[in-house]
Amino acid sequence: MTDLLCHFDAAPTLGGHALRDDPPPGEHPANRWLFLLSAEVREGHVTATPPLCHRCAPRVARARGSRKRSYTAVLVDGVRPWGVAGLLYDPTTLRPHPATDGGLSAVRYRSPRAPWVVAHQALISLHGITPVRLALRNTAA
Numbered sequence: 335m336t337d338l339l340c341h342f343d344a345a346p347t348l349g350g351h352a353l354r355d356d357p358p359p360g361e362h363p364a365n366r367w368l369f370l371l372s373a374e375v376r377e378g379h380v381t382a383t384p385p386l387c388h389r390c391a392p393r394v395a396r397a398r399g400s401r402k403r404s405y406t407a408v409l410v411d412g413v414r415p416w417g418v419a420g421l422l423y424d425p426t427t428l429r430p431h432p433a434t435d436g437g438l439s440a441v442r443y444r445s446p447r448a449p450w451v452v453a454h455q456a457l458i459s460l461h462g463i464t465p466v467r468l469a470l471r472n473t474a475a
């Protein structure tokens with residue numbers, strides 16, 4: 335995650351070459367990261383999902399199915415470290431503190447809770463988000 339390599343084949347991920355449409359003037363997809371996310375994405379979206387390279391994005395999208403809203407593809411200008419997702423412990427009882435959804439707790443770096451979490455995943459925040467459509471034809475060599 336720290337190198338922002340493709341989570342499918344560990345290739346470099348800068349570039350949004352899987353776009354169906356030409357980017358509008360002023361857009362430079364070669365200098366942006368492409369993410370395929372399952373949630374609605376807004377500025378500052380926090381995720382544990384790494385970006386994808388231009389070769390893997392269509393393949394991953396096809397694997398998720400043609401169901402509408404099965405994924406959201408976005409180009410991102412900037413990625414910042416946000417925190418970690420992990421098992422949070424209560425500092426007074428030293429027992430695990432249950433997450434609200436039963437899963438891992440998201441804890442920001444420099445939070446007072448940060449020393450009390452056993453990290454499982456790095457979290458990043460996404461900035462300068464532009465939704466895009468992917469070309470789903472087979473581009474793999």
Ligand SMILES: [Zn+2]
Nearest residue numbers: 340343387390
């Ligand atoms: Zn890839």
